[in-house]
Amino acid sequence: MTTQPDHPSPSDRPQDHSEPGPSDAVPTCYRHPDRETYVRCQRCERPICPDCMREAAVGHQCVECVREGGRTVRRAEAPFGGRPVTTPIVTWALLAINVLAYLGEVVAPAQVLGRFEMSSYDVAMGEWWRLITGAFLHAPPPSYWHILFNMWALFVIGPQLERMLGSVRFASVYLLAALGGSVAVYLFGSAAVGASGAIYGLFGAMFVVARRLGYDARGVIWLIGINVVLTFVIPGISWQGHLGGLVTGTLVTALFAYAPSGNRKAVQLGTVLVVLAACVALVTLMPPLGA
Structure with a gap:
């Protein structure tokens, strides 16, 4: 007959876990x-x-994991590159600059226009800034229709275009169209003021964007056609500035919109630099033909 021992063997005793081992470290x-x-x-x-x-x-x-995960997340872009635009700050800034410039004309029209209007003769004499500053001036008081039409057009189409192109590309189209209009005035005209060259450039940009995205562009074609006709019908309008801005804005936007996705930014930057260099070369190498 087998009997249980009075004292359990060491192997039968419960384990003591009061002392932490290496796996219990905090x-x-x-x-x-x-x-x-x-x-x-x-x-x-x-x-x-x-x-x-x-x-x-x-x-x-x-x-580190958050940083690593951020590298793999694709940043949202506007349809033709650049950051998405929620507030069209470039459009509002351009509107403000044009209005402030006009207020300067109200206060001192002779001084402002005499120093900053687009003049082929003065540009040929080295006052290059007139190629840009003239695009922010308008017919002086008591004429108001000039600035009202241009600012209305910028207010209507500027925000939409800026959201499509992105702020930097939109600013590039606007300024290059303004410059292209001034260069055309330099070559074939004598003097002009107004943002009309830049606005016509935006008309051309709207046409390109509509075609590129598959929208109905007939309304834009009518808009451009009517304004081109008015350019030659209404006396005192600089057709050189209008057509120069239209051609430049259309060309720049087309190169932006149809740039290959693989190296889009490089092509778009190259477009800005080439068009800018071409404008500088025309003014530097060519005499004003219409002055």
Whole structure:
């Protein structure tokens, strides 16, 4: 007959867990070893302290995982490159500059126009700034229809175009169209003021964008056609500035819109530089033919 021993053997005694082993060590932040934490990164599972936590879709991630994840997220872009536009700040800035310039004409028309209007003779004498400043001036008071029409057109089509092109590309189209209009005035005219060259450039840009995105462009064609006819019907209008801006704005936007996606930014930057260089070369090498 077998009997149980009065005292259990060492193997039968319960284990004593009062002393922690290596596996029971308190976890610390992988970036701050002196800080205890029981929170782990949902991506790499490393322990992270509150200073290293970044909110994620589920739980928290560490700084490095958030940074690594950001590299793989594709940034939203406007249809033709650039950052998406929520507030058309370039359009509002151009409107403000034109209005402020006109107020300057109200206060001192002779001084402002005499110093900043587009004049072929003065540009040939080295006053190059007139190629741009003239595009921000308008027929002086008491004439108001000139600036009203141009600012209305900019207000209507500017925000839409800026959202399509992105702010930087929109500004490039506007300024290059203004410059192209002034260069045409320099070559074939004598003097002019007004943002009409830039506005006609935006008309051309609207046509290109509509065709590129598959929209119905007939309305834009009618708009351009009517304004070109008015350019030659109404006396005192600079056809050189209008057509120069129209051609330049259309060309620049076409090269922006149809640039290959693989190297779009390089082609668009090259477009700006080439058109700018061409305008400078025409003014530098050619005498004013219409002055």
